[in-house]
Amino acid sequence: MxxxxxxxxxxxLSEYTIKNTAAAVNDFAGTGLSLLEVSHRSKEFVAVSDEARALVKELLDVPAGYEVVFLGGGASMQFCMVPFNLLNKKASYLDSGTWASNAIKEAKFFGEVEVVASSKEANYSYIPKGYSIADDTDYFHFTSNNTIFGTEMRYDPDVKARLVADMSSDIFSRPVDVSKYDVIYAGAQKNLGPAGVTLVIVREDALGHVERPIPTILNFKTHIAKESMFNTPPVMPIYASLQTLKLYKELGxxxxxxxxxxxxxxxxxxxxxxxxxxxxxxxxxxxxxxxxxxxxxxxxxxxxxxxxxxxxxxxxxxxxxxxxxxxxxxxxxxxxxxxxxxxxxxxxxxxxxxx
Known part of the structure; x- marks a missing residue:
């Protein structure tokens, strides 16, 4: 059955992604080695990482001035990394579900957090609307798709503030105007690849404005400079993600x-x-x-x-x-x-x- x-x-995951990844587990890129044991710094895997990042840029029409990185820790790590890198004094958040609420909780460790609107009183059954965002906020954060409650913002908000989105569960499901955003992040395990890697798209000029010191591994600049190779990346999830990206291009x-x-x-x-x-x-x-x-x-x-x-x-x-x-x-x-x-x-x- x-x-x-x-x-x-x-x-x-698509059969294309599973089949190609399974083949690479047996023999990666003709090396005679398994994808599970190959060095992340081998020329064969560096080519995989480079192609994957380039395809993200192509498929989402990422403009100049942005970089794509693959990180560990899931979207939950981004709940911490985003405010670490962007929140200087105050940030604005939309509370539209469980994961948005978790992001708010983490941001409060770094500064003032204004929840501009919430649908919690209605069990998160709708996306809040009609809210305003303070002029002095460092950024506005929203979760585009709420997996637990089945609501989604299938549009790119027009706001004056820097814009950050958790697109973990709907990335690549629709065109996105990346130029409106300063950070987009997405756990792979919905529309990209197996669990274990997180895609992050960062506007470079959004960085370097906070007064606090940032631990090396939590600094977006570190991973941009090292092209996702500051520490050992999750090799197999990145390879599988590349297969999915290649399929998306092939499909149109x-x-x-x-x-x-x-x-x-x-x-x-x-x-x-x-x-x-x-x-x-x-x-x-x-x-x-x-x-x-x-x-x-x-x-x-x-x-x-x-x-x-x-x-x-x-x-x-x-x-x-x-x-x-x-x-x-x-x-x-x-x-x-x-x-x-x-x-x-x-x-x-x-x-x-x-x-």
């Missing part, structure tokens, strides 16, 4: 990916809205095209465990909602084929007929 992988992260780039993602999400939301058993949890205007979150309607709530078992028996993997909210979550990242979404829809229809 075919398995359909709806896990939120680590999540589905992020505009093509965005159209596919919109189409997949639309048919799944249509079924949720139609099916008497289910309802979506995110405000319609803020629905994520990466993480589709839904629950049983109140009168059918006792069927939740049964539906999980029913879907699992049909090959649906990872649709159980985050432990903090319950319900269901179908993560339909770039690597998810429309046929898998259609298979889930059929399972939902079959379960409805049963009840």
């Amino acid at each position: 075919k398995k359909h992988n709806f896990y939120a992260g680590p999540s589905i 780039g992020v505009k093509v990916l965005e159209k596919k993602n919109i189409d997949k999400a639309a048919i799944l939301y249509d079924e949720i809205d139609r099916n008497k058993l289910f309802r979506g949890t995110a405000a319609v205007e803020d629905r994520s095209i990466m993480n589709v979150c839904f629950v049983m309607n109140e009168e059918y709530k006792e069927l939740e465990a049964e539906f999980n078992a029913f879907a699992s028996a049909a090959g649906m993997v990872g649709i159980k909602g985050h432990r903090s909210v319950g319900g269901f979550r179908a993560s339909i990242y770039n690597a998810m084929d429309k046929s898998s979404v259609e298979a889930l829809i059929q399972v939902m229809k079959d379960f409805e007929k049963k009840h």
Whole structure:
């Protein structure tokens, strides 16, 4: 039976990425060595790192004055690195979910943090709007996609302040105007590669303005100067990420990916809205095209465990909602084929007929 992988992260990877990475684990670039044991400073792997960074710039149309680095520590490390490098006195944050809230918590160690708006009172079911950002803020930070609650900002905010975004779960799902941002960061394990590496895009002239000393390894300048090789990088996740980037280029780039993602999400939301058993949890205007979150309607709530078992028996993997909210979550990242979404829809229809 075919398995359909709806896990939120680590999540589905393309067959292209898995196949090519598996081959390199056996023999990397004709060296006779495994990718798992090759030196990160070998000419073969340096070429991998260089090509991956160049493809990020090409696919996202990164302008001059920006650098791309691959770092460890996940997006959670960026919750610390961003304020370490950019927060001099005050920063502004949008509280739109769990990960945004965690970023706020870390930033408070470095200076004043103004939460410009929050949707916490409504269980983060919508993206806050109509807020203002102080003129004297060092930067404005937002999380573009909220995996746990299924909301997404699929646009680039127009703000006067420096702009920072955590795009861990929707990077490469749509075109981005990188010129509006000073830092974009993203954990790989959604739309790029396996867990273990974090992509960071940094505007160079945004750096060097804080008064505090910055530990060497937490300084963006260090990693830019050393081209992601200050310390041993996560070799295999970077190689796998390169395979994904090559596939994205082959498919036609992020505009093509965005159209596919919109189409997949639309048919799944249509079924949720139609099916008497289910309802979506995110405000319609803020629905994520990466993480589709839904629950049983109140009168059918006792069927939740049964539906999980029913879907699992049909090959649906990872649709159980985050432990903090319950319900269901179908993560339909770039690597998810429309046929898998259609298979889930059929399972939902079959379960409805049963009840």
